[in-house]
Amino acid sequence: MHKPLSKVSQMARRGFLGLAGVAALSDSLLSRKRVVRALLAKDSLAENTGSSAGSSRGLPPLKITDVRVIVTCPDRNYVLVKILTSEPGLYGVGDATLNGRELAVAADLEQHIPPLLIGRDPEEIEDTWQYLYRGPYWRGGPIQMTALAGIDLALWDIKGKRANMPVYQLLGGRTRTGALAYTHASGGDFAEVEDVARRAMKRGFKCVRAQVAIPGLEGTYGTPGNKTPEAAAGRVANMAGLPHTEVFEPTPYLRVVPRLFEYLRAKLGPEVELLHDCHEKLDPIQAARLAHDLEPYHLFFLEDCLRPEYKESFRLIREHSTTPLAMGELFNSLWDCVPLIKEQLIDYIRCDLGHIGGITAARKVAALAELFQVRTAWHGPGDIGPPTHAANVHVDISIANFGIQEMVFFPDVTREVISGGPEFKDGYMNVSDLPGLGCDVNEEAAKKYPYRRAYLPTARRKDGSVQDW
Ligand code: EZ4
Numbered sequence: 231m232h233k234p235l236s237k238v239s240q241m242a243r244r245g246f247l248g249l250a251g252v253a254a255l256s257d258s259l260l261s262r263k264r265v266v267r268a269l270l271a272k273d274s275l276a277e278n279t280g281s282s283a284g285s286s287r288g289l290p291p292l293k294i295t296d297v298r299v300i301v302t303c304p305d306r307n308y309v310l311v312k313i314l315t316s317e318p319g320l321y322g323v324g325d326a327t328l329n330g331r332e333l334a335v336a337a338d339l340e341q342h343i344p345p346l347l348i349g350r351d352p353e354e355i356e357d358t359w360q361y362l363y364r365g366p367y368w369r370g371g372p373i374q375m376t377a378l379a380g381i382d383l384a385l386w387d388i389k390g391k392r393a394n395m396p397v398y399q400l401l402g403g404r405t406r407t408g409a410l411a412y413t414h415a416s417g418g419d420f421a422e423v424e425d426v427a428r429r430a431m432k433r434g435f436k437c438v439r440a441q442v443a444i445p446g447l448e449g450t451y452g453t454p455g456n457k458t459p460e461a462a463a464g465r466v467a468n469m470a471g472l473p474h475t476e477v478f479e480p481t482p483y484l485r486v487v488p489r490l491f492e493y494l495r496a497k498l499g500p501e502v503e504l505l506h507d508c509h510e511k512l513d514p515i516q517a518a519r520l521a522h523d524l525e526p527y528h529l530f531f532l533e534d535c536l537r538p539e540y541k542e543s544f545r546l547i548r549e550h551s552t553t554p555l556a557m558g559e560l561f562n563s564l565w566d567c568v569p570l571i572k573e574q575l576i577d578y579i580r581c582d583l584g585h586i587g588g589i590t591a592a593r594k595v596a597a598l599a600e601l602f603q604v605r606t607a608w609h610g611p612g613d614i615g616p617p618t619h620a621a622n623v624h625v626d627i628s629i630a631n632f633g634i635q636e637m638v639f640f641p642d643v644t645r646e647v648i649s650g651g652p653e654f655k656d657g658y659m660n661v662s663d664l665p666g667l668g669c670d671v672n673e674e675a676a677k678k679y680p681y682r683r684a685y686l687p688t689a690r691r692k693d694g695s696v697q698d699w
């Protein structure tokens with residue numbers, strides 16, 4: 231790749247010297263002149279000549295020719311990115327869905343990013359990642375990192391298709407036959423949770439996340455709660471209009487959740503792996519108490535106890551309990567993961583590949599975690615699209631320290647628009663051996679389901695003050 235920037239080339243890049251000026255440099259600057267030209271070619275649409283011509287295993291040079299953004303609502307809103315290349319028929323598909331702020335990501339992808347990408351070599355994924363992350367100066371945040379994840383996935387898809395290999399092969403090849411998966415069991419009372427869990431176990435699940443409505447509260451994250459039947463039936467209907475407000479109080483929550491797991495262990499036996507998501511609602515001492523009280527029921531993990539800002543507070547939970555801890559779906563920076571991993575304050579890192587910068591980011595998180603005996607549990611909800619779920623599984627089956635994979639079954643209407651994605655069988659997820667990520671988008675079908683503004687629910691305490699949902 232290219233050499234470090236010399237002073238002259240830095241100046242040229244910043245526009246202090248025009249191309250004519252660069253051409254007029256003396257002979258002793260000829261090599262610098264070549265560096266300048268290569269860099270200008272790399273980052274500029276007008277001058278790009280395909281910077282890595284000849285480096286691609288004898289294949290002709292490849293360029294990004296277009297970046298298309300598809301915003302669609304087949305059951306719920308998704309933002310998809312399609313990167314087209316100079317090779318006829320070769321394109322990549324990524325997912326850049328950020329629930330509740332879809333159009334902000336779409337605007338970044340439509341307005342700001344294409345001029346930076348068109349003309350570049352799509353095979354230079356790491357360099358593109360660095361350029362889009364550090365290039366804008368105002369780095370990070372969920373909107374930019376989701377846009378970057380969408381681009382990253384599409385580029386890995388292109389690389390796989392060009393190499394005629396599934397992405398997991400590019401990541402080092404298989405380390406396991408499948409990715410151990412968990413699904414959600416939610417109910418209005420213990421018996422309903424048990425019933426949903428039993429159905430999941432019949433379907434093959436060995437691991438189930440259990441959430442129950444808390445009596446006296448009007449709705450609790452992950453449960454049917456106080457939604458109208460219409461709202462409970464349709465996910466978009468449920469979130470359209472203004473945000474739905476739930477009421478949360480820690481006292482009944484902390485009393486009921488251990489009883490739920492006592493009940494489930496008694497009814498379902500010791501074999502099934504049980505998980506629970508606190509959804510960032512608790513204060514440190516509350517989380518420590520819950521983790522302690524849940525010890526007898528041997529959870530696989532307790533998820534996202536604390537708000538993402540308070541990483542050091544995990545130390546308190548750790549000091550009080552041996553319940554395994556997972557954290558990270560709200561992280562949108564690689565550096566969010568560092569303190570939790572390097573102090574071994576958690577057992578599972580569960581970043582969302584769609585919000586932390588895609589596969590390029592995830593493989594770094596996974597590698598760091600491996601060195602500290604932390605396993606992965608990538609976020610896998612319904613409000614990120616099938617390409618991100620596919621990316622999850624390509625990473626899961628090619629790393630050494632995979633832990634578990636959250637998953638959903640997409641409805642037929644979603645699959646009509648976005649085909650492919652991982653498949654579930656006997657408790658495990660897997661991807662096909664199709665080249666790339668294995669997903670595609672039907673742009674005509676997407677048009678049938680226009681975007682509908684929708685919000686995630688929000689929560690308040692009984693006194694009306696804001697509470698994390
Ligand atoms: O609430 O993705 O573990 N899964 C979760 C999800 C999140 C949604 C929010 O957008 O916590 O269901």
Ligand code: CO
Pocket residue numbers: 507509533534559
């Ligand atoms: Co969660």
